[in-house]
């Protein structure tokens with residue numbers, strides 16, 4: 491389980507995230523929806539240890555890990571699928587998988603699943619077909635699968651997905667959502683950030699709307715699926731607020 495309390499972070503003395511409280515249970519997807527600049531990437535980077543919080547706490551399965559560097563957080567069970575995929579253009583799929591494989595410490599049996607390259611290829615068979623291809627030669631969808639594979643090879647407890655369907659065709663968007671739901675069902679706590687309410691509604695148990703770094707709505711995925719108007723209204727208000735803020 492991932493638990494954020496009063497999480498505050500920003501850049502160069504300015505604040506982007508303002509005291510966010512958020513929980514992601516093991517076995518569930520929590521989607522954070524917000525417009526460009528709302529602070530979604532800042533949230534993900536702060537949880538992953540790439541941005542240092544100025545206040546608040548981050549806990550994984552009850553253990554406080556606030557402010558630890560990214561490599562320690564990866565060891566503690568945070569897996570990050572970054573925005574833009576960030577695959578290496580010159581490395582093959584096989585090389586990516588080999589370099590990303592970090593088995594959990596011996597004796598750590600508390601992980602929801604232990605991932606090996608072979609198991610990743612079972613889940614993502616297209617990567618097996620492309621194993622000798624370089625990152626630069628993969629399609630956007632294949633690069634996204636590779637980015638997911640890399641995160642899984644750390645056998646995470648918490649999976650952070652930063653706009654994982656950006657730029658993908660609708661059929662691939664559906665595939666990514668199915669994968670996300672499958673991984674949560676295996677016991678992972680999944681935090682997904684997206685500008686798209688439709689995508690969040692498709693796979694989340696809980697939804698949070700982020701507006702200028704603050705939570706402005708929280709609701710269950712079930713309620714949002716039954717009646718998406720509240721979610722849409724919160725995002726429209728956000729857009730109006732952003733326009734006002736900008737002048």
Ligand SMILES: Nc1ncnc2c1ncn2[C@@H]1O[C@H](COP(=O)(O)OP(=O)(O)OP(=O)(O)O)[C@@H](O)[C@H]1O
Nearest residue numbers: 501502506524525526527528529530531532533685
């Ligand atoms: N490295 C940085 N240095 C300074 N300011 C930054 C940095 N990264 C982000 N910001 C600012 O923080 C605010 C939130 O950005 P962030 O990328 O977290 O938003 P986002 O919701 O992920 O947006 P997008 O959907 O465009 O990725 C923006 O005003 C952005 O300009």
